[in-house]
Amino acid sequence: MPVYDYVCKDCHKSFELVLTLTEHDKDKIVCPKCGSKNVEQEMTEFFAVTSKKS
Numbered sequence: 001m002p003v004y005d006y007v008c009k010d011c012h013k014s015f016e017l018v019l020t021l022t023e024h025d026k027d028k029i030v031c032p033k034c035g036s037k038n039v040e041q042e043m044t045e046f047f048a049v050t051s052k053k054s
Ligand SMILES: [Zn+2]
Pocket: 008, 009, 010, 011, 012, 013, 031, 032, 033, 034, 035, 036
């Protein structure tokens, strides 16, 4: 199952969530620390895929 990295833009806490594709809905993601919905996904998997260019 994929692990998604998020960072809260309110308290700057980073956290990981393991989600299925159906659960991967940004509107449902809340910060576990402060409960804010103002979170942003970190594209760690995307960087890993594209790092091989050069
Ligand atoms: Zn927060």
